[in-house]
Structures are given as structure tokens and as C-alpha cells.
Amino acid sequence: MDKRTSFLRGIFELTQSGKASDGLREILGNETAQQLETLVSHERATNPPKVAVIGKAGVGKTTTINNLFSAELKVSHALRGTSEAHHKEYGLRGGGVMHVIDMPGLGEGIAEDKVFEEIYREELPKVDVVLYVMQADERLLGEDQRIFTDVVLPAMRKGNGSGKVKQLVVGLNKVDLMEPRQWNTKLNHPEPEMADTIARRCRDITKRLAGQVPGLAAESINFYSADRRYRLDDLMITLIGAAGKAAWKLPKDTADPFELAAPEVQEFVRKWRAENQGG
């Protein structure tokens, strides 16, 4: 981070409190304070934190991206359409921009992987966060182990110069499809027995990947369902936290937690807010 950026970051953090903001306005005058504010929001939108979404083919990377970032918040379309890695920038609720790279899925075939792994080696060292998506109702962990060993870990080490894999986020998608399927559609939540199945699966994955990703804890596996929009907000918070130095460019408050509830619950919340919070 250069000095200018760290100055703007400092101002941003300082002015999160209204009091500091007023004090600064007194010292600088209204016009300069306004300019500074513009600079800060501009900086928050430039060089946004980069997240690469990776994993085997068919695990739901694109669905995850589409549902993690509401379509209407998209600020730009594919920045690079010719490559197999699709770059997009999304404006987030609460300000800030995230640069998301939808990577091609691995494991489709030996010939395809030759091409795709090259793209991984090129893109991964340049990102702030790697989101590795897995699929809960599928068991081909041998392929994930191979991908970590051969592709992901070497590329990430190259990126941050140390052996530590701190900006890796593991997501477990499609938990709603696990068997025995006991999904409470009204609460959009697994029934207790299914929750146990999901927890066991997280522990099993941790055990399997222990050789490849040392220190991966079952609690740090972000399980979710992109289709059902279940726990996507939790995943978002994890991603923002993992963005590290660049995280100040992102909002803490990412999504309306009631957005994905049953329609009648949403309706209740909407009414309650209208009556109690003045809209």
C-alpha cells in the first residue's frame, strides 16, 4: 500500500465516527472536506480487492458469484471476455467494490486441465483472496487434493512469498442437496439431523485435506447453498475479512439478512421496519 492510499484509508477509518468527521470539516472547511470524501470513495472503488473463485467443474462457482453479488449491483460486465477467466467488478451494498474472477472449473479432462491450470498459475498469484468452492453432495476429494498440491498452493505461495495460506477461503456449496435430505424450506435451514450430516462432512473434508492445507479447521469451512441463498452472507463476511489490507475498501454490512427468508417472513420484517424505524 502506498502512502497516499494509507492516508486515505486512515481518513476513511477516522471518519467512520461522525464526531471525527465533524471535527475534520471544521479544520479543513466544507469544500476541502468534501473533496477529501470524494477522494476516499474514489480510492475505495479503485484497485478493489481481488477474489478468485476456483474449484472443480460443476461445483457451482458461477452460481455462487451470481447469488453472492446481486445482479443489479453489477458495475461492469466482463472486463476480459476472451480469456477463460471471467473478470467482473461488483459494487457492494454499503459501498466498496470487489473484483471477482470466475475461473474455469478443473478436472473436466486431462487435455482441458492443461490449458486451465496455466490460467490458474497466471491469475492466482495476483489475487487477494482465493475462494475454493467444493460440492457437499459429491465425494471426489482425490481430485481436490491433487488440485491443491499441483496448482493452488504453488500459485498462492508465489503470490504472497510465504508458505502461509492465509487468504484461502474454503466454501462448501450445495449443502441442501446432501442425503438424507431434510431441508426446512420455510426457515430455509437444514433440520437438526441434516445439520449434523453437514457438520460431519466438514470434519471429513478437513481430515482429507489436512496433508494439503495444514491448519484447515472444520469451523473454517464455509458451508452454504448458493441456489437457496443459505449462509451466503456468512461467506461474504469471511471473504471480506480475508481480503486483509484491502478489506477497508469493503463494507462490513453486506446483505439484508432477511432477503432470503420465506416471503411471509420478509413481508413481516418489511412492515415491522416501516412501522418502527420510519421506513
Add this chain to the structure above:
Amino acid sequence: MRVAFLGKCGSGKTSLVNALFGLDFKTGGYAATTLDLQREIVRIPGMPEPVEVVDTPGFAESVETEQQYRALYQSLLPTVDHIVWVTSCHPRVFRPDQEALVDLADAIGATGMTVVLTKADTIGPNDWDEAAGRPSPGQLVSLREQAGNVFAKFAPYSTALGIESIVWCATPTGWGLDVITEHIRAALTAAPAKG
């Protein structure tokens, strides 16, 4: 005669074997399941001789188990008269199948192969015809497409496989099982005896 069932873990091999031959082999959950070969002698309608069915542990489950499983397949495959290669009709991940075909090319030799796509009832657009107990027209289109896709993935690594050897089924509903049995019967009848 002997027929072996192979495929990635979670592809629905064991459920298929059980449904085809009325067996009770142990099926998997999400953790490792079939660690050894499961064998049974069965009768296939239209075949005078009994047939031995062999179910194998699924591959690509983990790098730790893979070597052990490969050794198992290596010693089994030269002794079988037909191979049924099972894959679910959804996944797009076929690298493990290709790697297995490469590693096992010698063990497979000229042995005939049927490829079965399982879970046809859940393929997109996911509108299985419950009343008729068969795939919707849209699902049939997807299945044919997926058969072509699987053929393209397998063909470079398996010279013996023809597109007509790719069949599909929905195990829990029973749909398609008769076609698979007929494929196995015809293949075993035509296969040269291995002794």
C-alpha cells in the same frame, strides 16, 4: 463368466448392482465406503451359465486410497469378461475416469465395456415424468447430450468404446435397468471365454 463394475466414488455403482441383480451389497454414505471387492454369483435371464458380479471401491476418493484401489483393479480386470463403467449423469469432472483408463489400459485390454449414466431422474431440467416413470422429453435431450459428452471424454483413452455402448438409467425407479441387463447379457454372450 464375470462382470466388473467400476467408477468414481459416489457414482451410484453399488446401488446399480443391487438393483440390477437383486443383491444387498453395502452402499456408501459420504465417508469412504466400499473398501474391498464385493462379489456374488447371479443368474441373468437368457444366460445358461451363472455370472459372477464384482463391485469395486470407487476411485478418486482420496490420494491415500488411490494406489491401493489401482492395485485391486489391476489384478481384477484381466480376469473379467465385461466391464460396466458407471458415472452419474451430472458431473463435469472426468479427469479421474481418463486417468483410470490410461493406468488400466493393459489390464482392460480388449475386454468390452458398457458405460452407464446413473441418476437420470435428476438430470436437468429436473422434471422427471412421475406418472409414466420415465424421463421427460427435456431430460431425454440432456441424457443424449451427456452421452455424447461422455463419449468425447472417454474415446481418446478407450479405443474399444462405441457411442452405442453408453446407456442410462434411474436406479431408484428401475427405469433403464432392463436395457443395461440386456447390454451385459449380449456382451457376455459374445465375449470370448477367458477360462
